[in-house]
Amino acid sequence: MITTLLIAWLLVVSIQLIYILFIYSRTAFYRxxxxxxxxxxxxxxxxxxxxxxxxxxxxxxxxxxxxxxxxxxxxxxxxxxxxxxxxxxxxxxxxxxxxxxxxxxxxxxxxxxxxxxxxxxxxxxxxxxxxxxxxxxxxxxxxxxxxxxxxxxxxxxxxxxxxxxxxxxxxxxxxxxxxxxxxxxxxxxxxxxxxxxxxxxxxxxxxxxxxxxxxxxxxxxxxxxxxxxxxxxxxxxxxxxxxxxxxxxxxxxxxxxxxxxxxxxxxxxxxxxxxxxxxxxxxxxxxPGNKIRLAFLVGSHLLSWIFALAVGGVVLYHELEAVAFSPNEWLLLQLGTGVFVFRLLTFWGVVGRISYRLAHTVHWTFMPFMDVILAMYYGLASLKTLVIRPKKRIYWR
Structure with a gap:
């Protein structure tokens, strides 16, 4: 179970890195x-x-x-x-x-x-x-x-x-x-x-x-x-x-x-x-293609933080109960932590640079906080979209 959690965490964080390094960077360095x-x-x-x-x-x-x-x-x-x-x-x-x-x-x-x-x-x-x-x-x-x-x-x-x-x-x-x-x-x-x-x-x-x-x-x-x-x-x-x-x-x-x-x-x-x-x-x-791309983008953002919290809970439990990780679990934990930290830093750098180009919309020091609140926002928004049907009312705008 722990191995599955760590592999899933590593996978969604890797998807996030692909978006940041190969998609978002296009805007960050666009001439x-x-x-x-x-x-x-x-x-x-x-x-x-x-x-x-x-x-x-x-x-x-x-x-x-x-x-x-x-x-x-x-x-x-x-x-x-x-x-x-x-x-x-x-x-x-x-x-x-x-x-x-x-x-x-x-x-x-x-x-x-x-x-x-x-x-x-x-x-x-x-x-x-x-x-x-x-x-x-x-x-x-x-x-x-x-x-x-x-x-x-x-x-x-x-x-x-x-x-x-x-x-x-x-x-x-x-x-x-x-x-x-x-x-x-x-x-x-x-x-x-x-x-x-x-x-x-x-x-x-x-x-x-x-x-x-x-x-x-x-x-x-x-x-x-x-x-x-x-x-x-x-x-x-x-x-x-x-x-x-x-x-x-x-x-x-x-x-x-x-x-x-x-x-x-x-x-x-x-x-x-x-x-x-x-x-x-x-x-x-x-x-459909756009919805799939956005689902991977939003889903990996949200799940990277959910799995990070879950992994943190597992680590805390092992510390309190003095339970050792298996060698494979320990290796995956170290790899996942390293990739997650790298993802945090690249998000900070790439999105921070884009924010600088786009009228300093959000100050670069707020990037880590923005990272977290956006994950929470996407989670709540996705849940609301799934459970609440739109009202049949026409708005002008």
Whole structure:
């Protein structure tokens, strides 16, 4: 029994090492292309393409956020773009605001959706209409509560699409820092999700993107019938769509800090739980291959810590009862401990480097703590997904 436990521990830790050394390291050491943009003082980013782009913002009752966001979008440095705000049945004065200020902006226009449709979730309907109404070959998506880091965001996200074979650019959207454990958990989960989807994309296995900072060609959307395959699924306007259409050949990533889009995090546990429940529910509809890869990733992370605790309990029992390990058990114990410690250090180094590149999302000194809390989070989230069925309710976002 002890031998089986030690072998299982060694196996799952080895799987973790494979992910860290051969998958995550791709993001840690990825060389972001440097391109020059006219007017950019630091001279590190430029529009590598002059493709026409429409920035799409779907908003419902986001008046105050739109007042802050639209000037930032209108000021983007790019030769050929517009901003399309999809006002989805807002009742907070959004329509009146947009009508009154649209002439003040060079690139902003807006449309209003008057009613909800039973055959499709509201946000997917708004996005579909937006893509039908744009004449530009590329769309760049964000949310009303997001804020681009610089006026080079658009140029940087579109630059990878200068290559004809690229149709998707995955960007990064960190959350603002706030004190408290909830904020640390949100930032940790956001960072590690980015580690996964960036790294697997670089390994030619893209599986998701985040709609707060995501770009793709409009013909990709229509050639794949848009959201048709998951039209009534709550959420998935970003990750389910990318899961369906992304390939190793057509997907690029952008890690330049000028292209980050910041968001305000949830501030209560109930709001955050509701948000994560929707995200976990959407994962049920991923392609089988993606689900298997993620199951190995998450499962090995969780089990490496569970087995470590179990092994620690066995060692403590042997010490208290003065029971000796057999030679084979002792060898496996030493080997497993060494590999586990090596895995801890490589996780700290590789994910810490990625965090440094991604806006210092989580300070490197918190990496070991983040390692543990993520294992706990994945365990609880997986259990909740298995035992709690999603409610038949349509959320806008």
């Amino acid at each position: 972001q292309p440097e391109i020059i943009v006219s007017g950019n003082e630091n001279g590190t980013l430029a529009a590598g393409a002059t493709l026409g782009v429409t920035i799409v913002v779907c908003a419902r009752n986001e008046l105050e956020n739109l007042k802050e966001l639209l000037p930032l979008l209108d000021a983007q440095e790019y030769p050929n773009f517009d901003v399309l705000v999809m006002d989805d049945r807002s009742s907070d004065g959004t329509q009146q605001y947009l009508d009154s200020v649209v002439t003040q902006f060079r690139y902003v226009r807006h449309m209003r959706i008057e009613k909800e449709h039973e055959h499709i979730t509201p946000k997917k309907y708004a996005l579909t209409i937006a893509l039908k109404k744009t004449a530009n070959p590329v769309v760049l998506l964000t949310d009303a509560d997001c804020r681009p880091e610089t006026n080079c965001w658009l140029a940087g996200m579109i630059a990878p699409l200068a290559r004809a074979e690229k149709a998707i650019t995955l960007g990064f959207s960190p959350y603002y820092y706030q004190p408290g454990f909830l904020n640390l958990l949100i930032r940790s989960e956001t960072l590690f999700t980015a580690v996964q989807y960036f790294s697997l994309a670089l390994a030619s296995r893209p599986y998701m993107g985040v709609g707060r900072n995501l770009s793709y060609r409009t013909n990709l959307f229509f050639e794949n019938k848009g959201f048709y395959s998951h039209i009534n699924v709550t959420g998935g306007d970003d990750d389910l769509f990318i899961n369906e259409v992304a390939t190793g050949r057509n997907t690029a990533i952008c890690l330049h800090p000028d292209t980050f889009v910041w968001s305000a995090p949830k501030t209560t546990w109930s709001e955050w739980r509701q948000q994560k429940h929707r995200h976990l529910h959407v994962g049920r509809y991923y392609k």
